[in-house]
Amino acid sequence: GTLQQHKNKTKQEQYLALGLKKLADRPDDAKALYELAVQAAELEQYATAEQLWIRLLSQQPGLAKGWCNLGYVLLRQGKLRESVNASTHALAIDPAFTDALVNKTICETCLYTGDEAYRHAMQAQQYCPDSPALLGLAVLALYRIGNVTEGRQLLRQLRAAGTDCRELFSGVRCILLQQQGDCSELATVVQAIADASSSEAIAESTSSCS
Numbered sequence: 001g002t003l004q005q006h007k008n009k010t011k012q013e014q015y016l017a018l019g020l021k022k023l024a025d026r027p028d029d030a031k032a033l034y035e036l037a038v039q040a041a042e043l044e045q046y047a048t049a050e051q052l053w054i055r056l057l058s059q060q061p062g063l064a065k066g067w068c069n070l071g072y073v074l075l076r077q078g079k080l081r082e083s084v085n086a087s088t089h090a091l092a093i094d095p096a097f098t099d100a101l102v103n104k105t106i107c108e109t110c111l112y113t114g115d116e117a118y119r120h121a122m123q124a125q126q127y128c129p130d131s132p133a134l135l136g137l138a139v140l141a142l143y144r145i146g147n148v149t150e151g152r153q154l155l156r157q158l159r160a161a162g163t164d165c166r167e168l169f170s171g172v173r174c175i176l177l178q179q180q181g182d183c184s185e186l187a188t189v190v191q192a193i194a195d196a197s198s199s200e201a202i203a204e205s206t207s208s209c210s
Helices: 002-023 030-042 046-059 064-076 080-093 098-111 114-127 132-144 148-160 166-179 184-196
Strands: none
Touching (some): 114 132, 132 148, 132 166
């Protein structure tokens, strides 16, 4: 229940604090840096995780997973351009790193509008057509440029495959609200698609924000 979850989180926070204290005595311990960065991200302590990943990557700049994880925690803090840069580093090391491509495309979805956002999303989806997350981002791109028909087709594919993208869509919506608060119709489009993705009926009308 909720009480047990709270106790577990408190224990995890204590372990993290202890680990960070021990790290002061061995600041270059790559294994400890990696494990603590993962723990910090799991506890949503993204600023702490960011600093730990940066320290690790200064030692191991060829670690694609480290760059990808740095991109993720930067994304969760709304540092979208920095996240794109980190994800691009990961992809330069490992071009097939789907998680890095997803992080990068989420950021680009939120940084750009209209045709530019569409171009980035469709390029990513074509590169990795089997990724449900990238397919979901392609849906958002299609709706945003007013191509509802093709967007509906992709939504049907997602539902047929048993994929629920509500969390992805809701996350993008939150970032858009933070980054482009003056473009409320854009966030409304994202929320509308999130609702449509989990229902049999897909909205007939949608707004385009460019």
